[in-house]
Amino acid sequence: MTDTTNPLGLDEHSHGADVQVPDSKRDARTRSFDVSDFAVPNGREEEWRFSPVRKLSDFFTDAASETKLTTSGDLPEGISVEEISLEAAQELGILEPEDRAAAVAANRAATVTHYSVPAGTEIDGAVIIHADGTGNDVSHGHVVVSVGANAKATIVIEHEGLARHSELVSLVIGDGANVTFVSLQLWDDETQHLGQHDAIVGKDAKFKHIVISLGGDIVRLNTNVRYSAAGGEAELLGLYFADAGQHFEHRTYVDHNTPKATSNVHYKGALQGKDARSVWIGDVLIRPEALDIDTYELNRNLILSDGARADSVPNLEIETGDIAGAGHASSTGRFDEEHLFYLMSRGIPEDVARQLVVRGFFNEVIQKIQVPEIEEVLNERIEEELSRSVL
Amino acid sequence: MSTLKITDLHVSVNTETGPKPILNGINLEINSNETHAIMGPNGSGKSTLAYSLAGHPKYQVTSGSVTLDGEDVLEMSVDERAKAGLFLAMQYPVEVPGVTVTNFLRSAKTAIDGEAPKLRNWTKDLKSAMENLRVDPEFASRNVNEGFSGGEKKRHEILQMEMLKPKFSVLDETDSGLDVDALRIVSEGINRVRESTDVGVLLITHYTRILSYIKPDHVHVIIKGKVAEEGGPELAERLENEGYDRFLQASA
Known part of the structure; x- marks a missing residue:
């Protein structure tokens, strides 16, 4: 599959057996703050069909919980935090939940944690917020980040520990x-x-x-982007490394509802070990009013051992042809014996050979991240993943 | 001086229907500074010999021995063989996603020498080796063999040989698929390594045309997994004129 878009705006590609065209428009999916608008998923729904829903049933139960993540981290000047109500959060113009788990999280989170950066404020360096799990009970969280016009901020939420956490994170990004x-x-x-x-x-x-x-055992994150006016740029990056038994699912949905906006989705994952599982679903909707937009989405998976499975499904719905570009690419490849033999035949030991390939594979995404504060932890963790490599 | 000694080597290849014997008792001895041409028709076991020496897991040595200065090569893992001084230029070099040529070469050099190469010399040596092989500088930042043309892949193999300076190089049909210009450039590269180091070369080829650029000291003809005839450069000339027919008829 080719990575380049052509002047007509449509990427040449063939739909493999795994590419599913949803039976209804992406936009037709329910969005609501009301939990009762969503049935409990049974795993056959389009949005849940790749997920281990039986293990997730507690997240669909509309019940309050005493548990929450413990957050820490110093806020630099320019960003403030306060606890607000769901009603107050809705007034900020946040999007509605798109599935039952998110609706439960929005309703059952005790308060909404609202980080705000006023208009025109530029924060140097990344704001690092540590969010630590406190145990096995289900926790609900709702975080709102609002950034005023022409402000600049980098916010990192670093999750660690043991948790069963469901959250809604809403970002409202001002003009410029x-x-x-x-x-x-x-x-x-x-x-x-x-x-x-x-x-x-x-x-x-x-x-x-x-x-x-x-x-984590199961991580399932849906990232949705919509534009409030023309000319917005969205870049969605993802990097994941699933080990034996881990289920990492990432879904992105870019709703091109304004002209001259761009979106670039770039997710890369490696998998190793028995029943390591990853899912990437990339939905892009180009509405009739989305004139002259440019969108591209890419997902690549590198399978390092037998017994792992990666699903990768790009969906592109195009309702206007009057665009600058629209393309997608998806591939899942194996690191196989021949690669290993070639590298080793040049003296490179097996573990180094694997590290070379995986680091090289991730490099493309890592270079785009450009948040120096997380580079170290990222390198360390990837190193650690590799050292666990099943040979 | 080093010696690579192959004694009564029997090798089977793993196939879906079970192991299939390919080499049926190969004997060869090659010293530093010598170039041996290994010739033979398709299917005679030339590539099997090359891969067996490098330790490809698909090939099982069922009996015989391979030693490098008395050390048992067959006991070594693939990377250990490279560290011991063996190099295989592959007929079909593998594309390795995500690893740039620069990164790959430096990692290989570091592994083989046991320490990272001095940056200044390394960069200089690599640059001049690339220039000599008429390799585009942009090549260095591309992923190993990914999207390389057939000729680029072969030049990349010889580039590695130049940079890694092995004791013995097995060149598996390095001439195949090359046009005249590419063949000359690649042959010049091989000759540069022969002149500047003590490398012993096992030049595996189906055709004689590369031998007009690289003069072998000895020629061995492999037929059905055994050395059928040995001689000097004149044997290659005879093959040029007669082909392999007389061996195939004799063994039929």
């Missing part, structure tokens, strides 16, 4: 603002984490959303 939001999943092996991350991107604003999933 420049926002990077990083969600780092460095969870313990038993952790389950469901999340819906939404962003409304303002006029000519730049938004970068980065998901890095390296730890």
